[in-house]
Amino acid sequence: MSDMDIGVGSGNPVKRQAVERAIRTEGSGVAADATVESVPVDSGVSEQPIGHPETVRGAENRASAVLDVGTYDLGVGIEGGVAGIDGVEGRFLIMWAVVDDGTRVGRGAGPSLRLPDRIAARIGAGEELGPVMDDVLDTTGVAKGGGAAGALTDGRVDRTDALATAVAGALGPFVSNLYE
Numbered sequence: 515m516s517d518m519d520i521g522v523g524s525g526n527p528v529k530r531q532a533v534e535r536a537i538r539t540e541g542s543g544v545a546a547d548a549t550v551e552s553v554p555v556d557s558g559v560s561e562q563p564i565g566h567p568e569t570v571r572g573a574e575n576r577a578s579a580v581l582d583v584g585t586y587d588l589g590v591g592i593e594g595g596v597a598g599i600d601g602v603e604g605r606f607l608i609m610w611a612v613v614d615d616g617t618r619v620g621r622g623a624g625p626s627l628r629l630p631d632r633i634a635a636r637i638g639a640g641e642e643l644g645p646v647m648d649d650v651l652d653t654t655g656v657a658k659g660g661g662a663a664g665a666l667t668d669g670r671v672d673r674t675d676a677l678a679t680a681v682a683g684a685l686g687p688f689v690s691n692l693y694e
Contacts, residue, residue: 517547517548518548518549518587518588519548519549519551519584519585519586519587519588520533520537520548520549520550520551520586520587520588520589520590521551521552521553521580521581521583521584521586521588521589521590522550522551522552522553522580522590522592523553523554523555523557523575523576523577523579523580523589523590523591523592524552524553524554524555524576524591524592525552525554526552526657526658527552527658528657528658528659528661528673528674528677529552529592529677530550530551530552531674532592532611532673532674532675532676532677532678532680532681533550533590533592533678533681534550535674535675535678535681536678536679536681536682536685537550537681537685551584551586553579553580553583553584553586553589555575555576555579555580555583556575556576556579557572557573557575557576557591557593558571558572558575558579559571559572559575559593561642562595562596562637562640562641562642562643563593563594563595563596564595564596564597564637565595565597565598566595566597566608566610568595569593569594569595569597569608569609569610570593570610570612570621572591572593572595572610573591573592573593573610573611573612573621574591574612574614574619574621575591576589576590576591576592576593576612577589577590577591577612577613577614577619578591578614579591580614581614581615581616587615588613588614588615588688589613589614589615589616590611590612590613590614590681590684591611591612591614592609592610592611592612592677592680592681593609593610593611594607594608594609594643594661594662594677595607595608595609595610596608596629596634596637596643597626599626604628604629604631604634605628605629605634605637605638606626606627606628606629607626607627607628607629607643607662607663607666608623608624608626609623609624609625609663609676609677609680610622610623610624610680611623611624611677611680611681611683611684612684613681613684613685613687613688615688618687618688619687620683620684620685620686620687620688621683621684622679622680622681622682622683622684622685622686623680623683624663624676624677624679624680624683625663625671625676625679627662627663627666627667627671627676628666629643629662629666630666632650633646633647633650643662644656644657644662647661647662647665650665651665657673659672659673660672660673661673661674661676663675663676
């Protein structure tokens with residue numbers, strides 16, 4: 515895959531950086547000279563997606579919308595959400611990425627990180643994770659930096675790394691012949 519134009523369905527610089535990190539990885543199958551642009555589009559889901567289905571749908575909507583508004587070889591959608599996991603106590607921060615070329619669609623998930631109960635309770639009451647984390651950490655813009663992932667792991671996994679893992683998984687059908 516060379517000379518590619520890739521649109522990332524968000525204006526958040528962390529999401530663009532995550533895509534760049536995933537495609538610039540040695541052996542990623544995507545050209546190192548690929549162009550990656552932020553393309554702010556609507557996710558079509560709630561501000562705080564709850565559950566895997568809504569989170570995946572938001573990523574799918576973003577990837578598809580990128581292809582609708584520009585002439586990109588790949589549209590990438592990334593969405594973070596909060597979900598319970600059957601048989602496991604607590605609520606988790608989840609993240610999904612979708613890569614779409616108009617014909618094929620790849621999906622991949624990042625790590626699932628358990629939310630502290632007091633934060634999960636606020637999400638359960640209808641608040642959005644980013645502002646809750648800003649409040650808990652007494653800062654602003656957590657979502658455009660290390661993110662909740664960085665705070666929850668004391669910097670061991672930052673938001674860019676976590677999202678890049680999801681994007682790398684979603685690139686699978688485009689870079690591995692195992693999907694043929």
